[in-house]
Structures are given as structure tokens and as C-alpha cells.
Amino acid sequence: ARAGKVRATMRGTIGELPVRTALRQTIVVPTFNERDNIVTLLARLTAALPADETEIVFVDDSTDDTPEVIAEAALSCPIPVTVHHREDGVGGLGGAVVEGMRLARGEWIVVMDADLQHPPEIVPTLIGAGARDGADLVVGSRYAGGGNRDGLSGGYRRLVSGGSTAVTKLIFRNSLLQVSDPMSGLFAIRTSSLEVEELRPLGYKILLELVVRNRPGRIVEVPYSFQPRHAGESKSSMAEGVRFMKHLGMLRFGTQRARMLMFGLIGVSGLLPNLIALWVLNDLAGVHYLPAAVLANQVAVGWNFTLTDTLLYRSRRAHRSFWGRISRFFLLGNVDLLLRIPLLALLVDGAHLGVLWASLITLVISFVARFLISDKVIYRA
Numbered sequence: 001a002r003a004g005k006v007r008a009t010m011r012g013t014i015g016e017l018p019v020r021t022a023l024r025q026t027i028v029v030p031t032f033n034e035r036d037n038i039v040t041l042l043a044r045l046t047a048a049l050p051a052d053e054t055e056i057v058f059v060d061d062s063t064d065d066t067p068e069v070i071a072e073a074a075l076s077c078p079i080p081v082t083v084h085h086r087e088d089g090v091g092g093l094g095g096a097v098v099e100g101m102r103l104a105r106g107e108w109i110v111v112m113d114a115d116l117q118h119p120p121e122i123v124p125t126l127i128g129a130g131a132r133d134g135a136d137l138v139v140g141s142r143y144a145g146g147g148n149r150d151g152l153s154g155g156y157r158r159l160v161s162g163g164s165t166a167v168t169k170l171i172f173r174n175s176l177l178q179v180s181d182p183m184s185g186l187f188a189i190r191t192s193s194l195e196v197e198e199l200r201p202l203g204y205k206i207l208l209e210l211v212v213r214n215r216p217g218r219i220v221e222v223p224y225s226f227q228p229r230h231a232g233e234s235k236s237s238m239a240e241g242v243r244f245m246k247h248l249g250m251l252r253f254g255t256q257r258a259r260m261l262m263f264g265l266i267g268v269s270g271l272l273p274n275l276i277a278l279w280v281l282n283d284l285a286g287v288h289y290l291p292a293a294v295l296a297n298q299v300a301v302g303w304n305f306t307l308t309d310t311l312l313y314r315s316r317r318a319h320r321s322f323w324g325r326i327s328r329f330f331l332l333g334n335v336d337l338l339l340r341i342p343l344l345a346l347l348v349d350g351a352h353l354g355v356l357w358a359s360l361i362t363l364v365i366s367f368v369a370r371f372l373i374s375d376k377v378i379y380r381a
């Protein structure tokens, strides 16, 4: 059986790394079944970096013998190497990188893939640029002048990569002003500027997560040429694409204020199905307007539920069963309708407000109440 954590040093002892001072850089490498890339990666890193100022931290979620291969290769590597194997794989690639950041002790943390698509020789250039320009983050970019993505095989992958980069840049305009390649898996961050506890990694786009949530002060880019994979195959998949969508949503709508905005937009979008249902039932089918209005409200609540459940709270669905969520949502949507009428009467007859003002007030109260009950009760985190 594999040990939960394999640690090896250059002397081949199993134990903690020697305590060091002035460690310049920690190279964090996430690995998932990369056994045939390890030896070459370590050889090229060793050739490119001073062993006494560097450490390499692998965070591994492999199902093959990659951690053993790393531990073996570490014995003859002048740079101290540690392997941290995870059994749960939480957060996928991004989760692994954050785990590595927690373990890192260098002044700079450099994140790079194990498959040599990121040339190891670029590490000194990344850190040199960061130090020279007083930057907190240095992004290895395929899109900055001089960079390219020649190693991205196939028109389809290029299209997906280019398209998702453009959409992401649009959604996070302000955070990404200085970043041409937010999807890059190659970057260096100044450890003192890192706030690991702010990060909620989910899948591949850990750089995006870092830029949006940590808001590093100064960002510079270093162009590089994205190489073809050395050995083995890519782990990106359709499922990873879906996870990326979810990640974008979490990043964009993760705060309560942003969730409230989204909730409001969904509510407004529900007016259309409501009116269409009313028209069909009352005008076309001749149903009396009162039962028609009650039925049309169900259509709107169903519409809102579908969007809220899939777009807004997808990540919080696991806490309650489908029937538990939908029944509470419909209850809320109908109790709301029932309570608004006496409230309206109270405001108009009791407080002598005009009908329009009174309606507006009931709508605002109802909106805030429904949002809070959805956010704190039905979909509590």
C-alpha cells in the first residue's frame, strides 16, 4: 500500500526536509499519472536552477505509481524533492496546487505542469522578471508578444482554448486587465502576497482563481512557447469543461451581493413565462383570471426554480434532496403571493399609501425575504 505522504531528500532519508534559510523558489508541480515525465522534468529543472535555493513539491492525485517514481528519482536529484500524495483529490488540479502552496517555503512559488508543456528553463526568467519589476505575480503567457501555443494540438482544442479565454476576459475585465493568458497553468507568485485561505480552487484554472480572489498588486507577463506534451496523455476532458463553467459561476456569483443580483435577474426573467401562461390560460383557454393567475404563478415559480437550482446554487444542491428543494421553493413562491395581498391592504388602507407605492414596497420586501430564505435556508451553504 502507498503511504499517504512520501517524503524523500537528496540523501535518500525519509523525513522532513532540512530547514533552510533564504530559499528562493518552490516549484509546485501537480501530477496525475505522469510517471514517464518525472525523470526528464527533474533533470531539466536541475540544469536550470541552483539546487541550494530551490525545492520541488509534487502534489499527486495519481492512480498509478507516479509517487513512487518521484520518490525514486528524488534520491538522485540535487534539488530537494517532496511528494504529497492525496487520496481524496479535492478540487482537482487547482486543489492540488493550493495544497502545494501551503507546503511551499520559497520566497517565490512557481507552478508548472509535469508534462513539459511548460519549459522548465523559463523559471529563472519568470522570477527575474518579477524581482526586477517588483511584481507579485508573473504569468507565463502564450498570448503575450513572442509567446505561442504551438503545442496545443488540433483546431478544436485551439478554438475551445481561445474562446474560453475571450469569454473569461470579458467576464473578469477589471481583474484581468494585465493578463493576456488567464488560463495559463504556468506562473510565479511572490509568497508574501499570497492569501491561500481566500482561494476556493475548482479544477484547472487556478491562475484565474488566484488573480480574481487574491488581486495581486503588480502583475507582469513573460511570453513562452507552449510545447507538445512529452509523454502520457492530457487529463482535460468534457467533465473538466463543465467544472470550468461552474468555477466561472462561483467566481462571479460567489459573494452574497452578486448572488442577490443573479436572484433578482432570474426573478425578472420569470415575468415572461408568467405572462405567457396567463395569456394562454385566460385568453386562449378561457380560464377565469383568478385561477389563471394562480396557475401562471406556478409556471413562473417553476421557471425560477430551474434557473436558481442549476445556475445560482448548483454547488449547494448536495445539502438537500431534489424534492426537498423544489417543495420548499414552491411553498415560498406561493406563501409569498398569499402574504403580499394582506400586506398591500395594510399599506393602502392602514398607512394610506398610493397603490403603486404600496405595491412597490411589498415587491421589494418580498424580494429580499425570498432571497434570504433561499440563500440561508433552502440552499444554506
Ligand code: GDD
Pocket: 029, 030, 031, 032, 033, 034, 059, 060, 061, 062, 089, 092, 093, 096, 112, 113, 114, 115, 117, 183, 184, 185, 186, 204, 205, 206, 226, 233, 234, 235, 236
Ligand atoms: N494533482 C493533480 N490532480 N494533478 C492534475 C490533475 C488532478 O486532478 N489533473 C491534471 N493534473 C496535472 C497533470 O498531471 C499535469 O501535470 C498538469 O496538471 C496539467 O494537466 P494536463 O492534463 O497536461 O492539462 P492540459 O495540458 O490539457 O492543460 C494544461 O495547460 C494549459 C495551458 O497552459 C493546464 O495547465 C491548464 O491549466 C492550462 O491552461
Ligand code: MN
Pocket: 113, 115, 117, 229, 234
Ligand atoms: Mn498538458
